[in-house]
Amino acid sequence: xxxxxxxxxxxxxxxxxxxxxxxxxxxxxxxxxxxxxxxxxxxxxxxxxxxxxxxxxxxxxxxxxxxxxxxxxxxxxxxxxxxxxxxxxxxxxxxxxxxxxxxxxxxxxxxxxxxxxxxxxxxxxxxxxxxxxxxxxxxxxxxxxxxxxxxxxxxxxxxxxx
Numbered sequence: 001x002x003x004x005x006x007x008x009x010x011x012x013x014x015x016x017x018x019x020x021x022x023x024x025x026x027x028x029x030x031x032x033x034x035x036x037x038x039x040x041x042x043x044x045x046x047x048x049x050x051x052x053x054x055x056x057x058x059x060x061x062x063x064x065x066x067x068x069x070x071x072x073x074x075x076x077x078x079x080x081x082x083x084x085x086x087x088x089x090x091x092x093x094x095x096x097x098x099x100x101x102x103x104x105x106x107x108x109x110x111x112x113x114x115x116x117x118x119x120x121x122x123x124x125x126x127x128x129x130x131x132x133x134x135x136x137x138x139x140x141x142x143x144x145x146x147x148x149x150x151x152x153x154x155x156x157x158x159x160x161x162x
Contacts, residue, residue, distance in 0.1 A: 007065075008116075008121070009064065010064050010086075010087060010117055010121050011090070013090075013113050013116045013121070014094060016109075016113075017094050017109035017110065017113035018094065018097060018109075020108075020109035020112070021097050021098060021110075024103070024108065025098070025103030025104075026103075027103045028101075028102060029099065029100050029102030030102065033102045034100060036099045037096045037099035037100035038096075040095055040099060041092075041093055041097075043092060044088075044090075044095070044096060047088055048086050048088075048092075048093075049089075050078045050085065051079065051085035051086040052086065053077075054077040054078060054079055058072040058074050059071065059072065062086075064086075064121060067124070067129055067132075068128045068131075068132060070128075070129060070132060073132075073136055073137055073140060075143075079144065080144060081144065082146075082147060082148040083126075083140070083141065083147075084117075084122060084146060085148075087121070087122065088148050094110045094113055095110055098110060118147075122146065126141070126146075
């Protein structure tokens with residue numbers, strides 16, 4: 001039985017949103033917006049890189065296209081505050097780009113990318129990880145939010161098929 005595969009790489013989703021931001025918001029920012037964009041981009045990059053490094057530390061794949069290849073459930077480091085720090089980083093980078101563009105219209109592609117990542121990527125990943133790691137993953141989902149913020153409890157937690 002093959003694993004659940006995702007067909008649109010997350011970086012493609014983010015790249016399309018980035019291009020849409022450039023199209024809808026051609027203006028340049030003020031110095032203050034530029035500084036805020038650099039701080040936001042740096043924080044996003046740090047969070048994303050720490051996610052990649054945590055996967056490397058545990059010797060598991062960072063390939064988002066076939067989550068069934070994961071060999072270890074990573075729950076420490078950035079994965080103790082978000083189940084998806086690499087996706088949080090992508091959305092954060094889009095937020096930084098919106099600040100850089102200096103136009104409120106640049107926010108719309110962020111919302112579209114967030115929804116696409118949440119529905120097209122994270123949902124299938126969670127189902128695959130629930131099958132792979134069973135109760136360990138369910139407990140992890142109970143402790144750590146999908147994106148970032150307060151833990152959400154078991155409501156909406158993916159379950160392995162019985």
